[in-house]
Amino acid sequence: MTPTLFGRIQTRLFLVATVGVLWTLLIGPALAGMMSDPDATTGDVYRLAFGALVLVAVVGIGWELIYHALQQYRWEKDWPTFFGLVTGLPEGIVVALLLGAGLPWDVGDVPLGAYTVHFATTWVLIWLVANGPMQVLFPRWRFRGGQLL
Amino acid sequence: MSETRRIAGAPIGAAQEAGPANQGTEGADLTQALIDRDTWTDAEVAASGIPMEDVDLVSVGGGLGSFALADTLRIAGLGTGQIRVLGDNSSPTATYEYLAANSQIPEHERLRSDAGSVMDNIWGFPSYALREAWTDKSLKAVWQVVTEPILAEYYTPRAGQVYASVRREAARIGWEDMLRLGFVRMIRKREGGGYFVVHTPQGGSGGAKRHIYRTNFAHIAVGYPGVAFLPDLQEYRERTGDYSRVVNAYEPHDHVYAETRTRPCTIVVRGSGIVASRVLQRLLDDYESGAQIRVIHLFRNYVDGPQGDDPKFKRPGRNGFAYQAFNFPKSAWGGQLRYALEELEGDARSELLDKMGGTNTAPRKSWSDQLERARKAGAYDQAVGKVVSVEAMDDGSAIRTRVATSAGDEHVIDAQFIIDATGLLARIEEHRLMADLLDHSGVGKNPKGRLDVERHFEVRGAASGPGRLYASGSMTLGGYYAGVDSFLGLQYAAQRIADNLAEQGLGKKLGTGRSVQQWVRWARNKTP
Ligand SMILES: Cc1cc2nc3c(=O)[nH]c(=O)nc-3n(C[C@H](O)[C@H](O)[C@H](O)COP(=O)(O)OP(=O)(O)OC[C@H]3O[C@@H](n4cnc5c(N)ncnc54)[C@H](O)[C@@H]3O)c2cc1C
Numbered sequence: 302m303t304p305t306l307f308g309r310i311q312t313r314l315f316l317v318a319t320v321g322v323l324w325t326l327l328i329g330p331a332l333a334g335m336m337s338d339p340d341a342t343t344g345d346v347y348r349l350a351f352g353a354l355v356l357v358a359v360v361g362i363g364w365e366l367i368y369h370a371l372q373q374y375r376w377e378k379d380w381p382t383f384f385g386l387v388t389g390l391p392e393g394i395v396v397a398l399l400l401g402a403g404l405p406w407d408v409g410d411v412p413l414g415a416y417t418v419h420f421a422t423t424w425v426l427i428w429l430v431a432n433g434p435m436q437v438l439f440p441r442w443r444f445r446g447g448q449l450l
Numbered sequence: 451m452s453e454t455r456r457i458a459g460a461p462i463g464a465a466q467e468a469g470p471a472n473q474g475t476e477g478a479d480l481t482q483a484l485i486d487r488d489t490w491t492d493a494e495v496a497a498s499g500i501p502m503e504d505v506d507l508v509s510v511g512g513g514l515g516s517f518a519l520a521d522t523l524r525i526a527g528l529g530t531g532q533i534r535v536l537g538d539n540s541s542p543t544a545t546y547e548y549l550a551a552n553s554q555i556p557e558h559e560r561l562r563s564d565a566g567s568v569m570d571n572i573w574g575f576p577s578y579a580l581r582e583a584w585t586d587k588s589l590k591a592v593w594q595v596v597t598e599p600i601l602a603e604y605y606t607p608r609a610g611q612v613y614a615s616v617r618r619e620a621a622r623i624g625w626e627d628m629l630r631l632g633f634v635r636m637i638r639k640r641e642g643g644g645y646f647v648v649h650t651p652q653g654g655s656g657g658a659k660r661h662i663y664r665t666n667f668a669h670i671a672v673g674y675p676g677v678a679f680l681p682d683l684q685e686y687r688e689r690t691g692d693y694s695r696v697v698n699a700y701e702p703h704d705h706v707y708a709e710t711r712t713r714p715c716t717i718v719v720r721g722s723g724i725v726a727s728r729v730l731q732r733l734l735d736d737y738e739s740g741a742q743i744r745v746i747h748l749f750r751n752y753v754d755g756p757q758g759d760d761p762k763f764k765r766p767g768r769n770g771f772a773y774q775a776f777n778f779p780k781s782a783w784g785g786q787l788r789y790a791l792e793e794l795e796g797d798a799r800s801e802l803l804d805k806m807g808g809t810n811t812a813p814r815k816s817w818s819d820q821l822e823r824a825r826k827a828g829a830y831d832q833a834v835g836k837v838v839s840v841e842a843m844d845d846g847s848a849i850r851t852r853v854a855t856s857a858g859d860e861h862v863i864d865a866q867f868i869i870d871a872t873g874l875l876a877r878i879e880e881h882r883l884m885a886d887l888l889d890h891s892g893v894g895k896n897p898k899g900r901l902d903v904e905r906h907f908e909v910r911g912a913a914s915g916p917g918r919l920y921a922s923g924s925m926t927l928g929g930y931y932a933g934v935d936s937f938l939g940l941q942y943a944a945q946r947i948a949d950n951l952a953e954q955g956l957g958k959k960l961g962t963g964r965s966v967q968q969w970v971r972w973a974r975n976k977t978p
Pocket of ligand 1: 546674
């Protein structure tokens with residue numbers, strides 16, 4: 302991909318708000334059994350998972366500034382598909398730490414199993430949608446560095 | 451076929467003023483009076499007796515640039531009856547295939563554009579890599595495209611896959627119904643708006659000698675006017691009439707490879723771009739399978755390190771070559787470098803284009819390994835310098851090239867063949883249609899001396915009332931977009947042109963709903 306800074310931010314916010322939200326709603330019930338608390342409800346999962354989504358969106362703007370700065374050192378001024386996938390690792394760790402610290406709201410101790418499955422599947426799904434289907438939905442998007450507006 | 455319709459975008463009432471399409475007389479030809487005048491009236495054209503037809507849009511060329519536009523417009527909702535493609539080949543890939551085959555890209559070899567430069571699919575999805583994985587039932591291509599260029603080299607599609615995909619899409623969009631074979635001689639402005647496109651239909655016995663299309667919207671994508679030789683080689687060919695020992699990589703030159711199979715040959719290769727890499731690969735493949743070949747690779751400018759002073763904008767270079775995956779940095783097509791170039795005018799634009807482009811080739815390990823093997827075996831040598839003279843030796847055994855090195859020495863190279871891999875002709879004046887436009891239509895040149903177009907590929911100075919003229923392809927290099935001569939660039943131009951046409955009243959902008967619906971039709975191979 303060849304994102305611009307605005308394109309990165311817009312695409313991230315758009316995909317988290319659409320694909321991220323839909324997927325979280327869908328997968329929520331299935332994750333209840335993976336929470337550390339055996340009595341956890343789907344509501345508890347949503348509390349955790351939507352907290353993660355909010356962090357991916359908000360903290361993600363900071364990440365995008367870093368990625369954009371790194372991209373400046375690439376001759377192609379592109380952002381390889383591979384980077385889009387592996388950046389999920391540091392981002393996932395930071396979001397887990399912030400959740401544990403009570404941001405954006407208190408979720409208690411982060412249940413690693415449920416958190417990891419939710420974060421990883423959401424990340425991969427967003428990555429897949431960004432690498433193809435977005436171009437079908439928005440035929441000008443790929444020429445605009447990912448900008449939707 | 452000869453339907454009478456309102457010229458799209460023309461003010462109401464223009465249809466009556468313009469009068470009906472003209473059946474004309476078969477042998478009718480252009481009159482000197484018409485040839486001399488910049489702007490023609492309907493009455494003058496009718497008086498010439500040349501058959502005339504009204505159409506919403508004419509695309510001149512019939513190659514990949516015309517194909518990209520026709521595909522985009524068909525998907526956006528135009529009918530085949532609204533578009534006329536005027537070209538001299540029945541397949542949109544014909545010229546491309548010819549040039550690719552000559553420059554040693556057979557169908558099984560890989561091209562130089564990325565997985566998402568999908569010539570038959572305006573969305574770029576599914577990419578050529580996904581499709582290759584699907585047909586080969588192997589995840590190799592997917593792994594490559596997911597890890598490129600970090601763990602693997604950039605994925606590029608095989609030539610044959612691109613040709614087959616374009617054939618399928620051409621059939622789907624009704625290419626044959628839109629295409630009229632022949633040459634376009636000129637495009638002249640019409641008094642009252644729009645254009646007359648003068649077409650010389652291809653050889654049909656008893657058909658009309660000329661045909662005129664009256665249209666509000668015309669598009670030109672005529673590719674390159676021809677091959678170009680380095681001045682010293684051009685001079686040699688003209689002086690000696692020897693066209694077989696000094697050849698251009700874009701011309702048919704199989705006799706060179708054939709001769710290397712019958713006797714030892716020394717071959718000079720000039721140029722260090724992608725085509726030079728291809729020719730070297732062919733020669734060294736032949737060498738490695740037994741042909742008696744010695745290659746002297748002659749450089750004018752030798753790249754021995756990264757290019758550029760800015761640590762953030764350095765292009766790798768070594769062993770004589772400047773390396774980048776594609777002919778421009780990837781983001782020039784749709785990322786930050788696209789936006790950067792759009793902001794620039796004049797010399798600043800030209801400089802950025804030079805920095806991003808110029809002569810360069812793709813970094814492929816298989817190529818550098820092969821060069822290294824051949825160098826060690828004494829089959830590949832490099833020489834650097836300025837050519838002083840190229841002469842045929844008296845006994846006819848070889849051509850002698852004298853080269854002045856920067857150290858002040860003279861170097862002599864005797865060879866059986868010289869292959870010029872430096873380029874195609876880019877001077878727009880060499881193309882008759884372009885020359886006519888420059889003389890009669892008020893169009894101008896950009897900082898690189900090619901056709902001056904707007905950011906949306908409208909030719910500056912060519913507007914005619916509500917009529918608009920557009921151009922895409924190599925003739926527009928030097929404008930606000932770098933990758934004009936590439937699959938993706940042709941598709942980008944097509945999208946900008948289609949959107950602009952919609953603003954002018956022809957067709958509708960492709961929105962999300964129709965885009966998705968049309969993508970599904972593409973996937974099911976149903977007409978748009
Ligand atoms: C060897 C080679 C390899 C390339 N490889 C790649 C690649 O890997 N990836 C990539 O993205 N791009 C590649 N390109 C660049 C580009 O995609 C092609 O050059 C492409 O064919 C350009 O399309 P075009 O429509 O501008 O020209 P063309 O496809 O050449 O079509 C122009 C047509 O116009 C016709 N014509 C000319 N004058 C007239 C007239 N007066 N009337 C009617 N018809 C006329 C010509 O005969 C020709 O058929 C390559 C180019 C070359 C030469």
